[in-house]
Amino acid sequence: MAGGHETVEERFVRALGRGVAGIDWQGRWPDEPEFDSSGMATYDGVGIAFNGDTAAWGERADHHTVFVHVDKYGDLSRAERLAASIGSTVLGAAQGGW
Template sequence: MGNSRAYPVFRTSDAVEAWTQALRLKALLEEHEDEVVLMADMLTVEDTRRMAAVLPNAEFCYVLPRMDPVTHDCTEFSLAITTAEDSALEPELPLEVLHYVQPGTVEEQFVRAVGKGIASIGWGGRWPDDAEAERPGAANYDGVEVVFNGDDVHLSQPADHHTVFVHVDKWGDLPRAEKLAAHLGSTVLGDAQVGW
């Protein structure tokens, strides 16, 4: 087991361009997982309402844990986003969501709903075998991830641009990452990060 290594291979200030380039890489995967991982932080009421419209069945949570002042138990976010007044929703921010969907269902709407918070779309799969790569593709490591408003796959470094990553095996297959970056007319833009 272990974690993948994720290499940044494309950056842009245009979210739709990042999404489009990520789809180009996704098309190269030989195998695809049955689910797409969507993650987002919502910083404003408007961002939260847009995301709730795209993911009506998703569970929204507090980014930072909140304690009940009487019981000192952790509290869960429980407002109905679509019907709550702005004045009730504002103090609940920031919120986050982690949701799994079937491929090809809401990803494009998700991209358009992303606001100022960090967000990502991840597609797992397996890269095809390639004589120029250091190792064969590995289904438990390989994939593509686009991070909106961020620079890292841990969604911890906000940025004013969007970054596309390729995930490779846990040993970090740099030749494969370089070839995938070249497919976009780019290069590997930084060191490998610990991925999923």
């Protein structure tokens, strides 16, 4: 809390409590011609599972999970490159999402 005021995110998580929720942002990842990989606005984006660890609403978990959505069938190597571009890594196996 900065200056005693909660951010929107902090208020959302507090209001959610132990409930399960998700927020998705669709977009289009940059093309990667060197890997013969193109962005797809229909399938690209980021999703957050609050109190969950599955992309398709599963059981409740004691943590939040961020998902990188790529390609209709998933493309783990592309997701790994996108995560690396922001200094992060992919944890876990690919999952079906939206």
